[in-house]
Every structure is written in C-alpha cells, then in structure tokens.
Amino acid sequence: MSTNNTSKEVETTGHVWDGDLREYSNPLPSWWLWTFYGTIVFSLIYWVLYPTWPIGNDFTKGIKTIEVKDEQGKVIYDGHWNTRALLLDEMRNSPAALRQKEGIEMVKNASYEQILASPEMMSFARSMAKGLFGDYCAACHGTGGQGVLPYFPNLADDDWLWGGKVENIQKAITSGLKGNMPGFPTIQGQALDDLALYVLSLSGEKVDAAAAERGKKGYAMCMGCHGADGKGNAMLGAPNLTDKVWTVANVPGAGSIEGMKQEITNVIHKGIKREMPAFGHRLKDYEIKMLTVYVHEMGGGK
Numbered sequence: 263m264s265t266n267n268t269s270k271e272v273e274t275t276g277h278v279w280d281g282d283l284r285e286y287s288n289p290l291p292s293w294w295l296w297t298f299y300g301t302i303v304f305s306l307i308y309w310v311l312y313p314t315w316p317i318g319n320d321f322t323k324g325i326k327t328i329e330v331k332d333e334q335g336k337v338i339y340d341g342h343w344n345t346r347a348l349l350l351d352e353m354r355n356s357p358a359a360l361r362q363k364e365g366i367e368m369v370k371n372a373s374y375e376q377i378l379a380s381p382e383m384m385s386f387a388r389s390m391a392k393g394l395f396g397d398y399c400a401a402c403h404g405t406g407g408q409g410v411l412p413y414f415p416n417l418a419d420d421d422w423l424w425g426g427k428v429e430n431i432q433k434a435i436t437s438g439l440k441g442n443m444p445g446f447p448t449i450q451g452q453a454l455d456d457l458a459l460y461v462l463s464l465s466g467e468k469v470d471a472a473a474a475e476r477g478k479k480g481y482a483m484c485m486g487c488h489g490a491d492g493k494g495n496a497m498l499g500a501p502n503l504t505d506k507v508w509t510v511a512n513v514p515g516a517g518s519i520e521g522m523k524q525e526i527t528n529v530i531h532k533g534i535k536r537e538m539p540a541f542g543h544r545l546k547d548y549e550i551k552m553l554t555v556y557v558h559e560m561g562g563g564k
C-alpha cells in the first residue's frame with residue numbers, strides 16, 4: 263500500500279493508533295514560520311509606538327505623538343498618538359477639509375455676480391447647498407425643490423411669487439415669507455362663477471366668453487394685488503394669473519373646466535395663508551448665500 267511506502271520515507275512522531283495510524287512529523291513551511299515571527303516583531307514595535315494594552319482604567323500610550331493645530335495655527339492637541347486626535351487633524355487639515363475651508367472663504371468674499379459667473383464657486387456652492395437644502399428645505403419643498411401643491415411652492419420652475427432675483431431669494435430665506443390673500447366670502451353665486459371663469463380666461467383656458475366678460479367687473483377687487491393685467495405683484499407675493507403656472511389652485515389636475523372653476527372659487531372664497539419660516543438666525547451668512555445661488559440656479563432664476 264502506498265501509505266506504507268511514504269511512512270518509510272517521512273519521520274513520524276512515533277505515536278501509533280489502531281495498529282497502523284501514524285502521525286507525520288513534517289517541519290512547518292518556512293514562509294509560514296517567518297510570517298509568524300514577522301507578526302510577533304510587528305506587534306512588539308506597534309506596542310512600543312501606539313496605544314495598546316489596557317491597564318486597569320488606563321492603557322499603555324506608546325511613544326508616538328501627534329500635534330494638531332487649528333485654523334490660526336494654534337496647537338490644540340499635543341500628546342500621544344490616538345485616532346481621535348487623528349480625526350481632529352483630518353477634519354481641520356486634510357486636503358478635503360482645506361479645500362472646503364478655501365471654498366467657504368471664496369464664497370464669503372465674493373458678490374453674487376462673481377459667484378454666478380464662476381463655475382468653480384458655483385460647483386462648490388452647489389455641493390454644499392445640496393446638503394443644506396436636504397436638511398432645511400426639502401421637508402417642505404421636496405428634494406428637487408418641486409414643491410407640494412397647494413402647500414409649498416415649486417422652486418424648480420422659473421416662476422416666482424416673490425421674484426427670482428438673488429436678492430429676493432436671499433430675503434425669503436433670511437426673513438421668511440407670509441403669503442396672504444384675504445378671502446372674499448361676500449362674492450357668491452353667479453358672480454363668483456363668472457369671476458372664476460374670467461380668472462381662467464387670463465391664462466387662455468377656453469371658457470364661456472360671455473361669462474368671463476361678466477366676471478371682469480368683479481376682478482376690480484383683485485387688481486390691487488394681482489395687477490390690472492393679472493400679471494401679479496412680487497412685492498406682495500401675489501402670483502401672475504396669466505401664465506399657466508399654479509401654486510395653490512390645482513388647475514392642471516382639475517380635469518375639466520368645471521373642476522378648474524371649483525379650484526378658483528375655493529381660493530376666492532377662503533383666501534390663502536401660507537408661511538415660510540425664517541432661517542436668518544439658524545444658518546450662517548455663507549450658508550444662506552450658497553442656498554440662494556442653489557435655488558436661483560434650480561429655478562433657472564432671473
């Protein structure tokens with residue numbers, strides 16, 4: 263049998279079980295042995311340099327040290343090496359952290375005109391503002407800024423209640439907004455229907471022309487805010503009624519002229535109260551600046 267042949271060539275430990283079961287005494291492969299010795303040497307060096315063994319409530323600190331400086335070059339940590347100090351250092355001094363600091367400085371010192379004209383600053387502001395928008399704005403306006411009819415306006419269209427210039431957007435974020443249209447419960451019946459149809463005719467909906475013509479009279483009460491031509495007034499947050507963009511009345515989803523009329527009569531009857539909270543005290547100036555250009559770009563701002 264072949265096992266008998268090999269057992270003659272290789273040394274065994276001398277133990278025998280069941281009459282013929284023997285254990286070889288092969289030496290360990292040298293690559294394995296040297297790797298093993300290597301790990302021992304590594305662990306000894308590691309032990310001397312780095313924090314290693316727990317001793318009671320303490321631990322061996324190692325002789326390697328680390329120094330961390332803050333923005334002004336002041337030393338804020340100088341002591342034995344540990345991963346917390348390393349993280350502290352990375353957060354302040356890693357290439358990514360330095361790039362971010364540099365970007366913030368750049369944006370802080372630049373005008374809106376300069377930021378909008380610089381692809382570099384825009385791409386930086388975009389990347390930071392995306393996170394801020396997710397944290398502070400998306401709950402209401404949606405991650406893409408698409409809004410929720412009739413509660414929160416769409417920021418991603420090029421249609422603005424309060425104006426789409428950077429100054430308008432910055433003011434909205436800093437001070438908040440109060441969208442306020444009084445209700446007109448005294449307008450009722452045919453007069454209400456006719457007025458609603460007139461409003462729909464402003465944006466080109468095919469409505470009964472005679473009814474719309476009759477409704478035009480009632481519109482006199484609306485002009486103060488929505489303008490004689492229905493184009494709105496950004497000072498008051500009063501929307502343009504002549505475009506086909508709706509932020510409160512769900513005209514596009516109504517399906518029929520009758521349904522559209524219902525949406526408009528609702529608004530006229532009840533009025534609107536919407537509020538956007540102020541962020542001036544919650545966000546840093548440069549954060550508001552980045553959000554402003556982000557929202558401006560999102561809507562293809564003016």
Ligand code: HEC
Nearest residue numbers: 398399402422423424425431434439440441499536537538
């Ligand atoms: C609690 C909900 C809420 C949050 C959070 C919120 N908004 Fe608004 N926002 C509103 C409402 C409601 C309006 C509409 C105000 C009105 O009816 O005139 C609005 C309007 C706006 C407008 C004006 C739009 C226009 O058409 O003129 C801008 C710009 C805007 N929000 C930006 C932001 C940004 C940026 C953030 C995050 C920092 C944010 N909003 C967070 C509710 C919110």
Ligand code: HEC
Nearest residue numbers: 441442443483484487499500501508509510511529534536
């Ligand atoms: C005091 C100013 C004011 C007056 C007067 C006023 N509105 Fe408004 N109207 C607003 C404002 C502000 C909004 C937007 C509110 C918001 O977005 O929070 C609005 C919104 C609307 C909307 C919703 C538009 C949309 O995009 O969904 C309709 C429709 C409308 N008004 C019709 C009228 C009609 C018709 C009258 C006259 C009977 C009238 N309004 C009178 C200020 C006014």
